[in-house]
Amino acid sequence: MTVEGFIFDACQKAVDALYGVKPDNSQIQVQLTRKDFEGDYTIVAFPLLKISKKKPEDTAQELGAYLVQANPEIEAFNVVKGFLNLSLSHSFWSGLLAAVSADSSYGFAPKGSTGKTVMVEYSSPNTNKPLHLGHIRNNLLGYSVSRIIEANGNNVHKVNLVNDRGIHICKSMLAWQKFGKGETPESTGKKGDHLVGDYYVRFDKEYKKQIEVQKLQGLTEDDAKAKAPIMLEAQDMLRQWEAKDPEVYSLWETMNGWVYDGFAKTYADLGIEFDKVYYESQTYILGKSIVNEGLEKGVFYKRPDGSVWINLTNDGLDEKLLLRGDGTSVYITQDIGTALQRFSEFHLNDHIYVVGNEQEYHFQVLKLILKKLGYEWSEHLFHLSYGMVQLPEGKMKSREGTVVDADDLVEEMIATAKGMAEELGKLDNLTPDEAEKVYRMVGLGALKYFILKVDPKKSMTFNPKESIDFNGNTGPFIQYTHARIQSVLRKAADAGISISGTINPNALGAKEKELLKQIVSFPEVVAQAGASFSPALIANYAFEVAKEFNQFYHDFSILKEENADVKLLRLMLSKEVGSIIRKAMWLLGIDVPERM
RNA sequence: GGUUCCGUAGCUCAGUUGGAUAGAGCAACAGCCUUCUAAGCUGUGGGUCCCGCGUUCGAAUCGCGGCGGAAUCACCA
Numbered sequence: 315m316t317v318e319g320f321i322f323d324a325c326q327k328a329v330d331a332l333y334g335v336k337p338d339n340s341q342i343q344v345q346l347t348r349k350d351f352e353g354d355y356t357i358v359a360f361p362l363l364k365i366s367k368k369k370p371e372d373t374a375q376e377l378g379a380y381l382v383q384a385n386p387e388i389e390a391f392n393v394v395k396g397f398l399n400l401s402l403s404h405s406f407w408s409g410l411l412a413a414v415s416a417d418s419s420y421g422f423a424p425k426g427s428t429g430k431t432v433m434v435e436y437s438s439p440n441t442n443k444p445l446h447l448g449h450i451r452n453n454l455l456g457y458s459v460s461r462i463i464e465a466n467g468n469n470v471h472k473v474n475l476v477n478d479r480g481i482h483i484c485k486s487m488l489a490w491q492k493f494g495k496g497e498t499p500e501s502t503g504k505k506g507d508h509l510v511g512d513y514y515v516r517f518d519k520e521y522k523k524q525i526e527v528q529k530l531q532g533l534t535e536d537d538a539k540a541k542a543p544i545m546l547e548a549q550d551m552l553r554q555w556e557a558k559d560p561e562v563y564s565l566w567e568t569m570n571g572w573v574y575d576g577f578a579k580t581y582a583d584l585g586i587e588f589d590k591v592y593y594e595s596q597t598y599i600l601g602k603s604i605v606n607e608g609l610e611k612g613v614f615y616k617r618p619d620g621s622v623w624i625n626l627t628n629d630g631l632d633e634k635l636l637l638r639g640d641g642t643s644v645y646i647t648q649d650i651g652t653a654l655q656r657f658s659e660f661h662l663n664d665h666i667y668v669v670g671n672e673q674e675y676h677f678q679v680l681k682l683i684l685k686k687l688g689y690e691w692s693e694h695l696f697h698l699s700y701g702m703v704q705l706p707e708g709k710m711k712s713r714e715g716t717v718v719d720a721d722d723l724v725e726e727m728i729a730t731a732k733g734m735a736e737e738l739g740k741l742d743n744l745t746p747d748e749a750e751k752v753y754r755m756v757g758l759g760a761l762k763y764f765i766l767k768v769d770p771k772k773s774m775t776f777n778p779k780e781s782i783d784f785n786g787n788t789g790p791f792i793q794y795t796h797a798r799i800q801s802v803l804r805k806a807a808d809a810g811i812s813i814s815g816t817i818n819p820n821a822l823g824a825k826e827k828e829l830l831k832q833i834v835s836f837p838e839v840v841a842q843a844g845a846s847f848s849p850a851l852i853a854n855y856a857f858e859v860a861k862e863f864n865q866f867y868h869d870f871s872i873l874k875e876e877n878a879d880v881k882l883l884r885l886m887l888s889k890e891v892g893s894i895i896r897k898a899m900w901l902l903g904i905d906v907p908e909r910m
Numbered sequence: 911g912g913u914u915c916c917g918u919a920g921c922u923c924a925g926u927u928g929g930a931u932a933g934a935g936c937a938a939c940a941g942c943c944u945u946c947u948a949a950g951c952u953g954u955g956g957g958u959c960c961c962g963c964g965u966u967c968g969a970a971u972c973g974c975g976g977c978g979g980a981a982u983c984a985c986c987a
Contacts, residue, residue: 340927348930358929360967370967396967397930440987477987594987621985630913631983638985645987674914675982701915702980709980731949738949756949768923771915773980775922784949786935787923794949802946842926854924857934868942868951910949 317410317834318344321355321400324388328380335365346831352392353399354831360396370396404819407830408883412817414833415886421836421897423467431469433656434460436668437586440477441573442486443511445580445720446710447703447776448670451765453586455700456668457903458766458849463666465901466844471660474588475652478570479595484551486510487565488544489517499572505579505721506572515712520544583724585758585903592652598643600651604687605637613686624683634679649680657691664694666847671699671771698847701773703765718778727782728757734784740910755905756790762904763789767853787857789904792895795860796906799892802872804908806885809873813889818879825866829887832859836894840901849902856898863891 321344330336341361347353359374366373371393378391378398387406392399414420436456439445445453456472464470490497490513499506521544528538539545554562581587605622608614614624614636622637636647656662667677677697684692702709703718710717732753735741741749764782768774784790806813822830836855843851872888875881899906 343927343929345929351930356930360929363967395930438987480987482987619985635985640985642985644985670981671915672981673987676987678914699915704980734949738947740947740949764922772923773916777922780921780936783922783936786949788935788949790949791935794947798947798950805946838926846926850924851926854934857924861934864950865952867946868948871946873946909947 357398374398408817408819422465427467430663432664433471434666437474442514444507447718475592484548485517486514489513505576507576601647668698700770727761731757759789766849792860797910821879821883
């Protein structure tokens with residue numbers, strides 16, 4: 315039970331006793347008391363006036379007096395305008411600290427306790443170019459949300475749906491065939507995904523050239539695009555691929571293999587994992603049978619050219635194609651099929667798609683179609699729609715070479731972390747291997763935190779000229795706080811001090827209580843983040859806790875405190891703060907070092 | 911044009927179902943290491959919460975109307 319919950323109940327009983335009416339949820343508002351006022355928690359009197367039929371100040375006074383005499387935990391109160399500020403007793407607070415420190419999984423619901431199974435799909439790269447900053451946001455969000463959902467007691471399946479087929483893949487393949495001279499990752503020393511990406515760009519260059527030539531011959535822009543020989547060749551290659559032409563198919567396998575090796579390295583660098591990987595080359599045919607089902611039910615209709623459509627104009631949307639005239643499927647056909655397959659195979663309760671907000675319309679349509687087909691679980695599809703990562707100049711454009719490459723960025727962050735650590739002389743006592751681990755941790759911590767602290771649904775700006783900070787509201791700041799705490803705990807252990815025993819309530823000071831308030835709200839933050847799929851809530855919480863601890867650390871000494879009770883309380887508090895920081899950062903997919 | 915999302919300090923962002931005098935970080939300036947890690951702490955300056963009207967005891971938050979920006983409305987994915 316949360317502290318707010320306790321006060322809520324006490325308040326409900328008090329109002330009932332005083333005025334004979336039991337207030338409902340909306341009438342009792344409990345919040346943390348603002349720091350500029352005396353007290354711990356505040357009850358807002360205004361919503362209760364209808365019941366008390368008295369002035370706000372009088373209502374708050376009466377309620378406060380009653381609460382203090384009825385609850386030993388509530389020690390004192392004061393009233394400012396319509397706000398009733400309550401102070402909880404020291405023994406109440408120290409009891410909470412004891413409870414938290416006895417619970418090693420504090421803040422997390424027991425594994426699988428909801429009995430629900432949730433699938434999270436994220437990453438979903440194309441195999442024609444390397445990952446960039448936009449993909450990083452997707453991967454970090456997907457991975458963090460998976461952990462948050464798991465921490466809320468659900469079983470989670472993390473999946474990746476790789477787009478390994480289609481015209482864009484053929485473009486890279488064709489360009490490599492024409493201009494590649496047999497280059498391989500081995501022969502060039504280039505990471506596979508980057509090598510293939512180069513040929514994707516090469517195709518585009520050639521294509522543009524051919525369009526210009528066609529236009530000189532008098533063709534319109536559209537005609538020139540449609541009739542450029544290299545584009546016709548690419549389309550022809552896609553048909554050959556679908557017919558499983560051995561030569562094309564083997565080239566496809568080879569080049570995709572290069573890309574997967576490259577992706578594997580990027581994922582490993584980012585610390586991203588999946589439980590299962592789906593490939594569109596294996597799933598793109600799915601969903602066709604459902605189209606027939608929909609035709610029979612009259613949900614879909616067929617046009618004279620044989621294409622299948624659904625009319626969603628009555629739902630405020632448009633008409634949507636489900637099957638091409640030639641009987642081949644489009645993206646949404648496949649998504650219908652895979653959703654159906656996944657729900658039946660894994661008995662899913664919820665399915666979350668981590669996909670950019672440019673596809674909001676697509677998922678709206680997908681949900682609606684499944685609903686119209688009568689699948690009740692369509693209500694349990696969630697599109698975690700995140701905003702684009704923009705540069706100060708606007709959108710990243712791969713054609714203009716303004717994309718921020720994922721591998722480059724990771725490397726740069728680690729190098730910066732290393733440079734800073736060396737400058738500060740922080741890790742001189744570590745072995746090179748250990749130091750290297752810390753550089754990675756800190757560099758990645760900075761990057762991951764920078765991205766995850768922003769509300770997912772908002773678009774965010776990244777300025778490559780101003781490197782990501784390591785001071786202030788950043789990952790390294792929080793990691794540093796953790797390292798500091800561990801250092802204190804190590805010293806305590808070296809001195810043979812045991813961090814256990816009974817807490818003396820009188821040892822609790824004002825700053826310690828502020829820290830405890832933060833600690834106590836952790837489970838609520840985890841629940842909130844789970845309900846809203848928002849790692850940003852966790853990130854901002856972790857920062858607040860770290861900031862509070864650093865102030866405490868600066869103003870008070872822990873190991874040099876002479877009063878044994880105070881020393882024990884401060885050590886227990888430090889240990890719990892360290893543990894909460896580690897858990898919060900774990901939820902973000904960020905590791906924390908023992909030293910830095 | 912329709913739909914959806916967004917607009918908070920010079921910059922990057924918080925602000926949980928409407929609550930007290932709107933907060934952090936960066937950048938700028940001024941301080942704090944003989945003391946558990948200074949990747950830290952303290953202080954100063956910085957605001958028409960895009961604008962207007964409305965609902966309310968109370969609006970950055972809710973509603974309506976503007977202005978500005980983004981995404982989307984493909985036999986692409």
